[in-house]
Amino acid sequence: MVEHLCVMDEHVIENIAAIRERIRHACEASGRNAGEVKLLLAVKTVPAERIKIALRAGYTLIAENKVQELKDKFDALKETPHTSHFIGHLQTNKIKDLLKCNVACVQSLDRLELAEKLQQRLAPEGKTMEVLIQVNTSNEESKFGVHPSGVAELVRQVAQLDALQIKGLMTIGLFSAAADKVRACFRMLKNIQQEIIALNIPQVDMSELSMGMSGDLEMAVEEGATIVRVGTAVFGQRIYPDSYYWNEKGNQAK
Ligand SMILES: *Cc1c(COP(=O)(O)O)cnc(C)c1O
Numbered sequence: 001m002v003e004h005l006c007v008m009d010e011h012v013i014e015n016i017a018a019i020r021e022r023i024r025h026a027c028e029a030s031g032r033n034a035g036e037v038k039l040l041l042a043v044k045t046v047p048a049e050r051i052k053i054a055l056r057a058g059y060t061l062i063a064e065n066k067v068q069e070l071k072d073k074f075d076a077l078k079e080t081p082h083t084s085h086f087i088g089h090l091q092t093n094k095i096k097d098l099l100k101c102n103v104a105c106v107q108s109l110d111r112l113e114l115a116e117k118l119q120q121r122l123a124p125e126g127k128t129m130e131v132l133i134q135v136n137t138s139n140e141e142s143k144f145g146v147h148p149s150g151v152a153e154l155v156r157q158v159a160q161l162d163a164l165q166i167k168g169l170m171t172i173g174l175f176s177a178a179a180d181k182v183r184a185c186f187r188m189l190k191n192i193q194q195e196i197i198a199l200n201i202p203q204v205d206m207s208e209l210s211m212g213m214s215g216d217l218e219m220a221v222e223e224g225a226t227i228v229r230v231g232t233a234v235f236g237q238r239i240y241p242d243s244y245y246w247n248e249k250g251n252q253a254k
Pocket of ligand 1: 087088229
């Protein structure tokens, strides 16, 4: 099969190169090694064919927000090597479908009930899954995540579930033009990470900090991000506002 690159598709690769450059600059500015920061492509609304452009170029870490989209693209992407994370609000009745789609890590684990349901499905099959604990650092109601004061308790509880391997924390920074307020979210996640590390909870790895998106990745990298999640800056503007993805029902685009 002959596949043509249209101009728009070429842009995907250029855009990714530009993002890697931004990451490199931010690392330099904060004395970090650019190799410490993974670029995760947030591929919501992006068709499988466009995602493949990035995968074939070697950018193989991708994530969806909705189980339905994950399912819809699964067959089209399964022959192209990649690693799949999940970064959206996960309803327990979608777990079964999610687990059919070869997801390596759920970054949005924010409640014990969800952890227990994942454990119930994974354990009988002898499977394990990586998870990040999503923390609500911005105090915005529209965003999910455990309250900062509840992180340690949730980590302790999830650590008891042997099918789940905690790898760190995830947050969505405040949507604000006030840079200091956005930075405060990232700094808070870093501080929580340090507090959890100090608790020395068995079976808990706190090495990953997933924070920073198209608009604020420099700040996140400066504050210690090890994974930045980028969509718009690579694939262009989405038709739906983010509230569509971050609402409980996820079906009211407003
Ligand atoms: C869409 C999304 C991103 C990427 O956001 P952009 O602004 O498009 O880079 C990151 N994290 C989550 C949880 C998302 O839903």
